[in-house]
Amino acid sequence: MSFKFTEVAVAQSTVAQSRIVEPDFAPEQVIDRSEGMPIEDRSQESGFPERQPTGVRSQEPEAGSVVAVDGAMGGQVTSVSQLSDVQPTDWAYQALQLLIENYGCLVGYPDQLFRGNRALTRYEFAAGLNACLNRMQQLLATELERYATRAELAVVERLMSEFAAELAALQSDITNLEQRFANLQSASTLRLQGETIFAISEVLAGDEEGLNNPVLQSRTNLTFDASFSGEDRLRATLEFGNFERFMLPESTNEGRLSFATGTDEGEIGLDTLSYEFPAGEDITVLAIAKGGNLNDFITNINPLSSSGTATISRFGQRNPIYRGSGFDVGTGIGANIFLLDDLSIEVGYIAANSSNPSLGNGLFNGGYGVIGQITATPEPLELSLTYAHSYVPDGGNSTGTGSIPATVEVEYTDAENTRPVVVNSYGLGINYAINDGFQLGGWVGHSAVRAIGLGDADVWNYAVHLSFPDLGGEGNLGGIIVGMEPRLSGTTPGLGAALGRRRDLDVGLHVEGFYRIALSDNLSITPGLIWLTAPNHNAANPDVLLGTIRTTFRF
Structure with a gap:
C-alpha cells in the first residue's frame, strides 16, 4: 500500500x-x-x-x-x-x-x-x-x-x-x-484427494461355529472438490471396495468396522454429491444431492471419528443417533449458523427417496430425517446437545450398530415389509482436551421409538473415549473406546409381544483399542482390537474378539 x-x-x-x-x-x-x-x-x-x-x-x-x-x-x-x-x-x-x-x-x-x-x-x-x-x-x-x-x-x-x-x-x-x-481467487479450481485402505481382519475369538475366516479387504475414496468463488465447494466422492461383514452371534450389528463400504466388489459408485456455500457472514448452507445423512449437517466433537485414520469400529465414530433411522443415504439441505465464534446452531433435513415420484416417496412424502444441534467449543472444552426426528416407512430404527432388537423391526403378517416407525432421539456429547497429549470425552444417546399401531420402545447407548495425540511420535494416535452399543431397554406390552421380548436380556459392552503409527504424512498403519461382551446384549453368547491391521494411504 x-x-x-x-x-x-x-x-x-x-x-x-x-x-x-x-x-x-x-x-x-x-x-x-x-x-x-x-x-x-x-x-x-x-x-x-x-x-x-x-x-x-x-x-x-x-x-x-x-x-x-x-x-x-x-x-x-x-x-x-x-x-x-x-x-x-x-x-x-x-x-x-x-x-x-x-x-x-x-x-x-x-x-x-x-x-x-x-x-x-x-x-x-x-x-x-x-x-x-x-x-x-x-x-x-x-x-x-x-x-x-x-x-x-x-x-x-x-x-x-x-x-x-x-x-x-x-x-x-x-x-x-x-x-x-x-483473479485466481475468483477463478474456478478443482482439487483431487484420495484415500485407499487395505485391512487384514479376523474374528480372533467367539466364532464357535467357524463361520468366519481371515480376510484382506480394501476401500478407495476419490474426492473431487471444485470452487467457483473461493468460498464455496462442490464435492463429488467416488467409492469402491470389497467389504463383507463378519457373521457374529445372532447377526448382531455390534463390532462392525468403520471403514467397511456398502459397494459390491468391483463396483465404482458415486458415494456423495454436495454443494456448500456461505449465505452471509455467519451462515453456511450445505445442499446434498446424493449420499447424505443426518451426521453430515452437524459437528462431531469426537476426535476419534475418522474411519481411515482413527477408530476401527462404526460405533466408535459417533453417537448412533446421528446416523438417522432406517436409511443410510438421502438428499437434503442444512445450515450452520454461528451465533458466536465458539457457539453455533446446526440444522439439517434428509429425504430417503427424493428422486422417486411415486406415492409415498419424493422430497416430502416418504421417509425423512431432521436434526438440530447446539455446539459450543470454548477451548479446551467442547459440548453438543442434539435432537433428531425420523419417520421410517420400512426398516425400523436401524443405525448399523447395536443389537437386533434395538432396531425395533416388526414385520407385517405378509413378511414383505416392516411396520413404519417414528423416532425421536436426544444426545449429549462432550470432549475435553486435558493437555496436548490427552483428551477425554464421550456421549449418551436415547431414542424413543414408536412402531405405528403397536406401541413404544426405548433404546439407549453411551460411550467414553480417550485419545492420545502424538503418542510415541508426531502424527501417531492412540485411542480407547468403552461403551454400550444401542440396546433395547424396554417396550410397551403390545410391541414387546410382537418383538418376542420386552427388552434385551443383558448388557453387553464394546471395548476398543487402537494405535495409529504415522510412517509419513500420507501413510499410516493402525492395529486395533474390538472386544464384545455378551454380543447382541445376551450373556448366553460367547464374548467376541475382533482384530484388524489397517493400512491407510492418503494422496
Whole structure:
C-alpha cells in the first residue's frame, strides 16, 4: 500500500526553512552486523537521538535553525540515486538498518538477529524501505511524539526522495499482484484427494461355529472438490471396495468396522454429491444431492471419528443417533449458523427417496430425517446437545450398530415389509482436551421409538473415549473406546409381544483399542482390537474378539 508520510510535514512545520542533510552518525558508529545482535537490544546503539516519553522533548531546535544531520560523516556524500546497488557502507543502508531495529519492520533470522552486511539492489532496498514506511505509518498515526524524532522524520523523507522511482514501481507491482491474486481467487479450481485402505481382519475369538475366516479387504475414496468463488465447494466422492461383514452371534450389528463400504466388489459408485456455500457472514448452507445423512449437517466433537485414520469400529465414530433411522443415504439441505465464534446452531433435513415420484416417496412424502444441534467449543472444552426426528416407512430404527432388537423391526403378517416407525432421539456429547497429549470425552444417546399401531420402545447407548495425540511420535494416535452399543431397554406390552421380548436380556459392552503409527504424512498403519461382551446384549453368547491391521494411504 502507498505510504502517505504526512507526519513529515508536521516535523517540517516545526523546523521551518531547515535544510536536510545526512544523518548524524559516523561510519565507525555503525554496529558490526556480521555477528548479529538481538533486535530488541539495539535501541541504545541507534544513531538516532534517544527517544523520550510522550510529551517530553530534548534539545528542541529553535524556529529557523538547521537540523544538523551530517555531523561526523563530513564532506560531500555521493547521492544514493547515482548508485546501482546500495552497499552496507552507504548512509542509506545504515539508515534503513536503524529504522528496522527501531520499528521492527523486517523479520530477521530465526534467532531474531538482523544481519545487514550484504549489498542490495535498489529494488530490494526499496522493498525493505516500503515495509518500514508502512510500519511507521501504523505507529505514527496515533503516537507521533512517542515513536518518532525529528531527525528520523528528516532521514525518512530523504530516503523517500532518493528511492521515489523504486517505491512507485514497487507499488505498481503490488497492485498488479493483488489483481492477479483476486483473479485466481475468483477463478474456478478443482482439487483431487484420495484415500485407499487395505485391512487384514479376523474374528480372533467367539466364532464357535467357524463361520468366519481371515480376510484382506480394501476401500478407495476419490474426492473431487471444485470452487467457483473461493468460498464455496462442490464435492463429488467416488467409492469402491470389497467389504463383507463378519457373521457374529445372532447377526448382531455390534463390532462392525468403520471403514467397511456398502459397494459390491468391483463396483465404482458415486458415494456423495454436495454443494456448500456461505449465505452471509455467519451462515453456511450445505445442499446434498446424493449420499447424505443426518451426521453430515452437524459437528462431531469426537476426535476419534475418522474411519481411515482413527477408530476401527462404526460405533466408535459417533453417537448412533446421528446416523438417522432406517436409511443410510438421502438428499437434503442444512445450515450452520454461528451465533458466536465458539457457539453455533446446526440444522439439517434428509429425504430417503427424493428422486422417486411415486406415492409415498419424493422430497416430502416418504421417509425423512431432521436434526438440530447446539455446539459450543470454548477451548479446551467442547459440548453438543442434539435432537433428531425420523419417520421410517420400512426398516425400523436401524443405525448399523447395536443389537437386533434395538432396531425395533416388526414385520407385517405378509413378511414383505416392516411396520413404519417414528423416532425421536436426544444426545449429549462432550470432549475435553486435558493437555496436548490427552483428551477425554464421550456421549449418551436415547431414542424413543414408536412402531405405528403397536406401541413404544426405548433404546439407549453411551460411550467414553480417550485419545492420545502424538503418542510415541508426531502424527501417531492412540485411542480407547468403552461403551454400550444401542440396546433395547424396554417396550410397551403390545410391541414387546410382537418383538418376542420386552427388552434385551443383558448388557453387553464394546471395548476398543487402537494405535495409529504415522510412517509419513500420507501413510499410516493402525492395529486395533474390538472386544464384545455378551454380543447382541445376551450373556448366553460367547464374548467376541475382533482384530484388524489397517493400512491407510492418503494422496
